[in-house]
Amino acid sequence: xxxxxxxxxxxxxxxxxxxxxxxxxxxxxxxxxxxxxxxxxxxxxxxxxxxxxxxxxxxxxxxxxxxxxxxxxxxxxxxxxxxxxxxxxxxxxxxxxxxxxxxxxxxxxxxxxxxxxxxxxxxxxxxxxxxxxxxxxxxx
Amino acid sequence: xxxxxxxxxxxxxxxxxxxxxxxxxxxxxxxxxxxxxxxxxxxxxxxxxxxxxxxxxxxxxxxxxxxxxxxxxxxxxxxxxxxxxxxxx
Numbered sequence: 535x536x537x538x539x540x541x542x543x544x545x546x547x548x549x550x551x552x553x554x555x556x557x558x559x560x561x562x563x564x565x566x567x568x569x570x571x572x573x574x575x576x577x578x579x580x581x582x583x584x585x586x587x588x589x590x591x592x593x594x595x596x597x598x599x600x601x602x603x604x605x606x607x608x609x610x611x612x613x614x615x616x617x618x619x620x621x622x623x624x625x626x627x628x629x630x631x632x633x634x635x636x637x638x639x640x641x642x643x644x645x646x647x648x649x650x651x652x653x654x655x656x657x658x659x660x661x662x663x664x665x666x667x668x669x670x671x672x673x674x
Numbered sequence: 675x676x677x678x679x680x681x682x683x684x685x686x687x688x689x690x691x692x693x694x695x696x697x698x699x700x701x702x703x704x705x706x707x708x709x710x711x712x713x714x715x716x717x718x719x720x721x722x723x724x725x726x727x728x729x730x731x732x733x734x735x736x737x738x739x740x741x742x743x744x745x746x747x748x749x750x751x752x753x754x755x756x757x758x759x760x761x762x763x
Contacts, residue, residue: 535676544679547724551686554720558690561697561713567706570697574713578690582720585683589723592676593732603735607719607742614746618712621753626705629756 546588553581567626575619680728691717708752715745
């Protein structure tokens with residue numbers, strides 16, 4: 535393998551591993567869940583992207599064929615990381631946070647939309663805004 | 675040089691997985707644990723990619739893709755279970 539390519543691939547591997555380590559260190563270090571959510575969704579996803587890029591270049595060097603598998607994994611992860619982070623944050627807001635006390639005011643006539651908005655498929659007939667802090671008691 | 679970089683990468687990702695395991699065990703709320711498990715899945719994908727590079731085979735990419743899909747699906751299913759008390763209504 536040529537020297538320059540090996541340097542680039544090794545740099546990508548090291549960068550990816552460093553970002554994965556930083557993301558997981560943020561999970562341990564940061565104080566609460568809403569800040570902890572930043573570390574894996576940004577740093578770890580970026581690190582895995584760098585690793586997949588290194589793997590793409592490595593197998594292109596090795597076999598001479600451009601493999602689409604890494605690009606699929608990369609695309610899938612970059613598409614799904616914000617969705618899962620959004621779901622985790624929303625579930626945290628609805629299960630742990632009291633919106634009257636812990637959240638700042640929005641400065642508008644409407645409150646925080648995640649508590650007031652009823653989705654299209656919501657067929658339980660409750661009025662909007664009826665799913666505040668005691669939502670955990672309504673499960674089941 | 676690449677083999678040294680791969681060994682350093684293995685060590686770093688393993689340390690990251692141990693940190694996630696710490697958060698999975700002590701995490702005060704349930705969503706902390708879900709977040710730690712989600713990040714552990716991503717680190718497992720990183721380990722699979724590194725192992726495939728070390729073994730010089732691309733037979734492991736399908737497993738990495740499956741890990742990515744099932745990690746996302748399980749995270750969303752768990753959050754939906756916490757939100758609605760049910761997964762499929």
